[in-house]
Amino acid sequence: MRIKSILAGLLFMAFLLPAFAQTRTQYKIVTASKSGTYIQIGRDLAKWIADPAGIDLEVLDSKGSAENVQRMRFEPGVKLALVQSDVFQAFLDEAKAGNSEAGNIIRPLRLIMPLYDEEIYFVARADSPLEFIHEIKGKKLGVGPIGSGTALTSRTLYQLMFGEPIPAANAQFLSNEDALVALTVDKTIDIAIIVAGQPAKLFTDMQPEARNYIKILKLDEKAPETTRGKKTYFPATIRASSYSSWLTADIPTWTVKAYLVTYDYGLQSTVGNLTQFAESLCANFDKLQANGHPKWKQVRLELPPLGQGWRYYPPMEKRLRACIAGKTAAVSAASSAPPQPRNRPCTEQEVVLALCKR
Numbered sequence: 001m002r003i004k005s006i007l008a009g010l011l012f013m014a015f016l017l018p019a020f021a022q023t024r025t026q027y028k029i030v031t032a033s034k035s036g037t038y039i040q041i042g043r044d045l046a047k048w049i050a051d052p053a054g055i056d057l058e059v060l061d062s063k064g065s066a067e068n069v070q071r072m073r074f075e076p077g078v079k080l081a082l083v084q085s086d087v088f089q090a091f092l093d094e095a096k097a098g099n100s101e102a103g104n105i106i107r108p109l110r111l112i113m114p115l116y117d118e119e120i121y122f123v124a125r126a127d128s129p130l131e132f133i134h135e136i137k138g139k140k141l142g143v144g145p146i147g148s149g150t151a152l153t154s155r156t157l158y159q160l161m162f163g164e165p166i167p168a169a170n171a172q173f174l175s176n177e178d179a180l181v182a183l184t185v186d187k188t189i190d191i192a193i194i195v196a197g198q199p200a201k202l203f204t205d206m207q208p209e210a211r212n213y214i215k216i217l218k219l220d221e222k223a224p225e226t227t228r229g230k231k232t233y234f235p236a237t238i239r240a241s242s243y244s245s246w247l248t249a250d251i252p253t254w255t256v257k258a259y260l261v262t263y264d265y266g267l268q269s270t271v272g273n274l275t276q277f278a279e280s281l282c283a284n285f286d287k288l289q290a291n292g293h294p295k296w297k298q299v300r301l302e303l304p305p306l307g308q309g310w311r312y313y314p315p316m317e318k319r320l321r322a323c324i325a326g327k328t329a330a331v332s333a334a335s336s337a338p339p340q341p342r343n344r345p346c347t348e349q350e351v352v353l354a355l356c357k358r
Contacts, residue, residue, distance in 0.1 A: 065149025
């Protein structure tokens with residue numbers, strides 16, 4: 001009888017232990033549209049960072065940054081979000097101006113780290129007489145869906161350049177795909193404004209014939225509108241190599257910074273899980289750059305000083321700073337190590353380049 005009890009107990013544990021072993025943390029990250037860059041960045045984080053940290057990170061599409069701020073604040077399970085810098089700043093500005101709802105939303109949010117610059121595309125029809133971004137004043141614009149970062153970027157940049165808001169009759173709140181249809185098929189808008197880090201799937205999927213239907217307007221550094229826009233945005237270049245199937249030359253444009261954002265969590269289990277995420281981010285950062293979206297190559301593992309109202313999440317900041325310091329020390333030690341003795345004579349070229357002494 002005792003043997004049967006022991007066997008029954010062992011059988012029970014055989015079924016029970018795998019269930020415990022397979023228990024993993026379930027978190028979510030909000031990104032942007034399914035054809036954008038944010039969702040690919042989210043998938044990279046889920047595969048190369050969250051998974052090694054024992055976190056099953058569900059990657060959710062969204063309308064964009066403005067919606068992400070709301071969902072990061074209120075949606076259960078959402079622990080991470082990708083947010084544009086101008087959207088984050090807009091919420092801070094609204095809070096400072098006395099908007100209590102904006103303050104309630106943005107004040108508990110914390111930054112993990114800056115990521116990369118997202119290019120802003122001003123897409124016109126190929127036969128449009130427009131050539132430059134500062135020529136869009138008074139035109140009918142596709143500005144991104146309501147609640148998207150693109151919609152806020154369109155509004156903010158237009159206001160900066162021209163000193164007035166986009167006329168309500170000239171703004172259509174469309175997804176990227178719908179905006180291109182409205183531009184090229186329905187011809188109900190003159191410009192589609194799209195924010196996406198290059199190479200963006202929306203444009204990489206296009207055929208060579210795309211150049212017969214669309215073009216991207218250029219930034220004119222000499223235009224006074226450009227000078228005014230630089231208060232918040234920065235010049236960038238859309239590279240022809242990013243869309244080699246149809247783009248034939250580099251195009252100067254505007255850019256906006258993307259950030260990885262979380263909440264000021266205090267629950268010990270959440271703090272521990274996010275600290276593990278930070279540890280994995282540092283340990284596997286090279287894998288992100290080697291295997292993830294090309295935009296990862298532009299990301300630096302660093303935590304630069306922040307503007308007023310912007311704050312890092314302390315538990316993750318502490319872990320990342322310690323890791324960054326460790327990597328810096330390792331690089332410094334390697335660079336100061338005595339050179340290894342040569343086992344061959346110097347070549348003439350090495351002597352000329354001062355790489356070797358005879």
